[in-house]
Amino acid sequence: MPALIFDCDGVLADTERDGHLPAFNLTFAEFGLPISWDDATYAQKLRIGGGKERIASVFTPEVAADAGVGADAEEQGALIKRLHARKTELFTERVEAGLLPGRPGIHRIIAEALDAGWTVAVASTSAEPSVRAVLRHAAGDDSYEQCHVFAGDIVAHKKPAPDIYLKVLDDLGLEPSECVVVEDSGIGVEAAVGAGLTVLVTVSSYTADDDFSRATVVLPSLGDPGRPFAGGPLRKPPTFAEPGYVSLSDIAHLIHH
Numbered sequence: 001m002p003a004l005i006f007d008c009d010g011v012l013a014d015t016e017r018d019g020h021l022p023a024f025n026l027t028f029a030e031f032g033l034p035i036s037w038d039d040a041t042y043a044q045k046l047r048i049g050g051g052k053e054r055i056a057s058v059f060t061p062e063v064a065a066d067a068g069v070g071a072d073a074e075e076q077g078a079l080i081k082r083l084h085a086r087k088t089e090l091f092t093e094r095v096e097a098g099l100l101p102g103r104p105g106i107h108r109i110i111a112e113a114l115d116a117g118w119t120v121a122v123a124s125t126s127a128e129p130s131v132r133a134v135l136r137h138a139a140g141d142d143s144y145e146q147c148h149v150f151a152g153d154i155v156a157h158k159k160p161a162p163d164i165y166l167k168v169l170d171d172l173g174l175e176p177s178e179c180v181v182v183e184d185s186g187i188g189v190e191a192a193v194g195a196g197l198t199v200l201v202t203v204s205s206y207t208a209d210d211d212f213s214r215a216t217v218v219l220p221s222l223g224d225p226g227r228p229f230a231g232g233p234l235r236k237p238p239t240f241a242e243p244g245y246v247s248l249s250d251i252a253h254l255i256h257h
Helices: 014-030 039-045 051-057 061-066 075-096 106-115 128-139 163-172 187-194 249-257
Strands: 002-005 119-124 146-149 181-185 198-202 217-219
Touching: 002 106, 002 163, 014 039, 014 051, 051 075, 075 128, 106 119, 106 128, 106 249, 119 128, 119 163, 119 217, 128 146, 146 163, 163 187, 181 187, 181 249, 187 198, 198 249
Parallel strands: 002 119, 002 181, 119 146, 181 198, 198 217
Antiparallel strands: none
């Protein structure tokens, strides 16, 4: 059975600049920490898979002291978990407020794939509540209920390790040759290809300069008939029929190429 597997952030919705970044900074401020990521700094943090891991990357002894915790790794780890939990709450509030709409083509392609009997899944290193909120708003309630969600700390190693995609394949009994992954980042491509999967990239706001050399297709977005992607294809196979958007048959050609 064919399957379509989506990353979440940057794929289902362009969530980073207007969602995760302000949620991180608001959390740091609430906890009284001297951390505030600007756009350029956050672009670098996105090369680290996972929100807790991004927080940990700046958790210096000075930050720990400001937070009122010592050098004990377990104590610091507990605080990082609290910070990430609060950040997840703030991010989800932004999703529920409608501030992060689905990207072009997401609602359409997911509905068409499900109607055609495809398996549809989301595989993300983000916290599960965040992923479910984004998926519900991007795909709609009917499609959301039929999608499989793999998110958070359910694997030992986050992207660019292939663990999350290997878990999707194993848990759902899928063959790599029957799957297409939609990703937006270099580390996501590396993870998917490492699991033996074909990758279609839709470039997002922070990933234009990432290495997509191992992806099969690279596009500005999936597009829609009334909302074609701008700027033309970055790398597109000749089997893709429509000039401004991706159809389910286009994706099926990637499986059978």
